[in-house]
Amino acid sequence: MTDKRLTIWEQARLHGYSRRDFIQFCGWIAAAAGIEATGVPQVIAALDTKPRLPVVWFHFQECTCCSESFIRSSHPIVSDIVLDKLSLDYTETLQAAAGKQAEEALHQTMTKYKGEYLMLVEGSVPTEEDGVYCCIGGRTALDIVKEAAANAKAIVCWGSCASNGCIQAAKPNPTGATPIHKLISGKPIINVPGCPPIAEVMAGTIVHLLAFDRIPQLDGLGRPKAFYSRRIHDTCYRRPNYDAGLFVETFDDENARRGYCLYKVGCRGPVTYNSCGVMRWNNGVSYPIQSGHGCIGCTEANFWDNGPFYQHLASFPGFGIESTADTVGVTVGAITAVGIAAHAITTNIKKRRQLRQEIKNSDSPAEEKKGGE
Amino acid sequence: MERNSIRRVYVWQLPVRFYHWLNALTVTTSVITGYLIGKPLAIQLGREASFGYWFGTVRFIHFLAAFVFFFNFLFRIYWGFAGNRYADWKNFIPTRRKQWKEVGQILKVDVLQAEGKPIESVGHNSLAGLTYFLTFLAFLFQSVTGFGMYSAMSNAWLPRLFAWIVPLMGGDFAVRQWHHMMMWFFIIFSMVHVYLVFYHDYVEGRGILSSMAGGWKFIEKEVQPKAE
Structure with missing residues (x-):
């Protein structure tokens, strides 16, 4: 030196x-x-x-x-x-x-x-x-x-x-x-x-x-x-398939062969910022999506915790690895529906009792004088 | 029971009703399109991308509904200061002892259906007001997270105002996750809300169902409209 x-x-x-x-x-x-x-x-x-x-x-x-x-x-x-x-x-x-x-x-x-x-x-x-x-x-x-x-x-x-x-x-x-x-x-x-x-x-x-x-x-x-400054999604050559609603459902289906969008199999392109879609890898040879695999969002904080990689939504903590916010939402919704049904039943019982009471009241002459129902 | 001595009170002013139905429309639209965005239908078109744009259209409708929803929400906040006593912001934030007492009373009588004095609020009852306050917080959350995500694809000043939420929540993925979870709050709120409106009309017969169309409710003569 x-x-x-x-x-x-x-x-x-x-x-x-x-x-x-x-x-x-x-x-x-x-x-x-x-x-x-x-x-x-x-x-x-x-x-x-x-x-x-x-x-x-x-x-x-x-x-x-x-x-x-x-x-x-x-x-x-x-x-x-x-x-x-x-x-x-x-x-x-x-x-x-x-x-x-x-x-x-x-x-x-x-x-x-x-x-x-x-x-x-x-x-x-x-x-x-x-x-x-x-x-x-x-x-x-x-x-x-x-x-x-x-x-x-x-x-x-x-x-x-x-x-x-x-x-x-x-x-x-x-x-x-x-x-x-x-x-x-x-x-x-x-x-x-x-x-x-x-x-x-x-x-x-x-x-x-x-x-x-x-x-x-x-x-x-x-x-x-x-x-x-741009998301993988914004520069992805498969983006037209996304806008047209053409999605790969499983990695071995006809849609995957046709090169449709990998959004439904967990691609993190829409939430990941990098230049993969533009610069690509290994002298511009390819990048994950071009090779048929969704982006795993490796530039984003906590990307390991946002798994599973092949699911659009992350698993919901405390409800098992496969459950998402939707699983929890549907469960809570079903509980709410049951609650509403139960409430509706007791309401009807209560209302019948009230109606019977009011009819009885209106039948009695003392009540009639007062005006009643 | 002096059931025949009933009079009608003009409770919901036209702007409130207009807000309510526009809100219902935009929330419904946003929930349906939002759910589709999170879980697109498996339409096996087997065609080339250049011939279709249905997912783009779904997203466009979502964004359009969101913008209308947002400004409608802002308008309602304004009306909480400009509207009549039933629209006033003080109905939504229980600051007085009386309001909290009423919350407890409603939980007892309407929710648990125990015996008790019937609630005789003319506008929102205290529990409903508090629930709507929570929905306003949900509106705010949904607006902030929604525009935060939208800011990645827009240079317009309005969504850019919310770009800070993305780094704050640890990235777009987390924002999307929370935005999606909050959707379920809207769905479950709507279920309970619609049921309770029917419930109140069913047991009280004060025309609460039609009040959001015409603005009038019916109350017993001796019930004084609360000075809010």
């Missing part, structure tokens, strides 16, 4: 790239971040003059599927971003260093680039039992996050674990898994949910930070609007 930080262009030239390669890369990067053609010169200027961004990438309670997804990013090629254009100083999964050297690299970055480094977090942080459920180098994840976040320029939360807790935070959440935004305040936090997030979405978010040196526009849940 040299003391003088090279700019991205200088770094690229050092690696033997031509100016032409560099400009081409800037074009990719701009497209990935969703910037229009007129914005490309701005990107070039930024990468020409800005020093490489020091980055630390943490792994806590997670399965590394975010990293796996990220290294499969196609445009721009991930090695270009991470290994050449960023200065990835610490990451448990990819780094060559181990033990003391790795910890030293981390601390060097955190002290040397105080307030300048970008903190990427993959995984949630356990808070139960003082956080013992996830320890690295003898320290709890909670401890590490707090220390690293204190001097970070910004925090990017990779995946649903870091953004909303994902499966570890599903009921009953024994380790007290907590997303980063609930632990850290006063720092810009970008949530990039998904299990995993789409590689191009991850790359696009990083590229935006890299090129513009400021966080992208975020929605109410801290997600980049460029990728999370």
Whole structure:
């Protein structure tokens, strides 16, 4: 690690790239971040003059599927971003260093680039039992996050674990898994949910930070609007089937073969925000719905608790796994109907008695004088 | 019993009646279309999507009914301050001891059918008023969650006003789940409501059924309209 930080262009030239390669890369990067053609010169200027961004990438309670997804990013090629254009100083999964050297690299970055480094977090942080459920180098994840976040320029939360807790935070959440935004305040936090997030979405978010040196526009849940402002449903190629009321009833029926909408077999597309329908996965090959399976809503908080995945409505707590709000509604409705029937019967008994009484009263001459019925 | 000395009182003003029936219409429409949206019919058309739009139409009717319902609801709140004493907002929130006492009395006489003094409210009785207050809360909840979901597909300012509910409830799925559950409140309320109107007319004979058409109720001479 040299003391003088090279700019991205200088770094690229050092690696033997031509100016032409560099400009081409800037074009990719701009497209990935969703910037229009007129914005490309701005990107070039930024990468020409800005020093490489020091980055630390943490792994806590997670399965590394975010990293796996990220290294499969196609445009721009991930090695270009991470290994050449960023200065990835610490990451448990990819780094060559181990033990003391790795910890030293981390601390060097955190002290040397105080307030300048970008903190990427993959995984949630356990808070139960003082956080013992996830320890690295003898320290709890909670401890590490707090220390690293204190001097970070910004925090990017990779995946649903870091953004909303994902499966570890599903009921009953024994380790007290907590997303980063609930632990850290006063720092810009970008949530990039998904299990995993789409590689191009991850790359696009990083590229935006890299090129513009400021966080992208975020929605109410801290997600980049460029990728999370629309529902899967709104960009789904099966949407016309939904509007036409053509639904798959079971996964092996004629409707499934015809590619009708998967709404009735539990597709979470209408309640899930992501770019799957537009960017798709694995170099744009497909996405779950295109492959005949409903969306499971992996970018949304509590998606594990909103099961079963193959049911439109979630099961109703306390009434068994198959029962939904409708089961409960029908039951309560039936009880109400029985109650009404019982009430109607007693009302009639009461009314008959009253009528008999009134007729008897009107028959008696004393009552007749008073006017009666 | 001085049954022949009966006089009629103008209880429900035209705006109240108009509100009531428009509300009944939009709630019925919303429940039917809402149920269909949650559980679409299995119509095996076996055709291409470009030839049909029935589900889109069902959703459109739901949204249309919801907008009318919402503004009708707002109007009723206004009328709770501008209308006559029977329409007044104070009927719906039992703040006085007397109202709570009446609630207990109604539970005893009308619901449990124990012997007791018959209730002689002219407008809403206290228990009915309280129940309607709960329905107003349900109206509010349904409006907020409904517009919250709608805000994802609209840039209009009105639904955008309710976009905050989605992150607050933990995402669109939860909002949809709650919106759907609340539908059952409307169904069960309607069952009980319709039954009770028939019940009151059946045992009291004060014309409560027709009062929502013409506005008049019949009361015994000696019953003084309550000063609300």
